Amino acid sequence: MAWHRLMFAVGAISVFAVIVRFIYRGYQQRRFYRNLLARRHNLDGIFYLDLWPIGPPSVILTRPELCDQPAIIKCAVRHPVADDTLTPVVGHGGIANSNGPLWKKSHTTLLPAFSWANIRSLASLMAEECMPFRNLLDKLSETGEVFSLEDVAAKLVFDIIFRIIFNFPLKAQTDGSQDLDDLRELMAFAESQSDPAVMLNPFARLKIWWRRKRIYKQLDISMTRKIRERFVALPQDESISSRRSAQSILDLMLREHLPTPSEASKERPNARNLSEVDEAVILSNIKNLLVGGHGTTTDTICFSFMLLSEAPAVVETMLQEHRDIQGPTLTAS
16 A cells, blocks of 8 residues: 555656657657557556656647547637747747737737638649659659658648748748758757757756757747837838738738728827737747648648558559549640
8 A cells, every 4th residue: 555655756757768769769659659569558548647757747648539629619728838949949929829918919920820821822733832742752763863852842731831821932942941950950959859869968958058049039030020020011011901901921910010091090000010929929930830830731641651652552643633533634724
């Protein structure tokens, strides 16, 4: 009985050694919870993991229908780990790491951008950005050069998301992008927080902290400049008269901060300037979108190519459908 009381006092700390062993080998954390812990201990769908004093307690959900509960049916507050992981990359106040009124404000601002009507209108834009991706894959397939599909797909996704946000092409696939390099480096730093080699090495943590601080500032300066330039140009754009006519996600976020017609008629150009707080929230939401779409979509593209490489019959069926509907060549379609 005394032994059981002692085990209850230290929570599930005995599991930590197993976590370190598997995650250190590159085993994905979510797969660890689902495949190892849940199956080993016969935990069905939901269980509580207490790693005190090493880490924060967590409720682990492993079934999709249960995941809907805190995310859709009744939105729960963000776990502190989400803020600890995302804030060094995207800053404070973004939709992925905020709660309460601030989250609702970001949600209301971004909601029109994710409507089905708006998403359908972006199909041609996505197709246009996919052309450099297609040309590069054609070239690499001809030369037989070994390459990282993740790096190539990341540039494609970044080009698409960047253009949807700012409404002008970045051309990361053809010209490269310092913004993309900075963002990926910040994400790598965030992921390294769970690496025991970094967690237990103060010199490694100090080196990452110093490098991250410089990269974070560099990315913020670049993104803030784009926000301010668009905020100045937006009042002169007569086509942006409503939310429906907004040309980008950034336009949607900036419109509510523009002077009203009465303020503009009184020649009060500074009537509703973009405050530092509003600018920081907009900047954080932009980086949230870039990070959120970047990782998940890039992984999905890579996984799709991997699956299709093992199913040539499925690939041929897809190609035949394209030929039947769109024509035998790209020019014809």
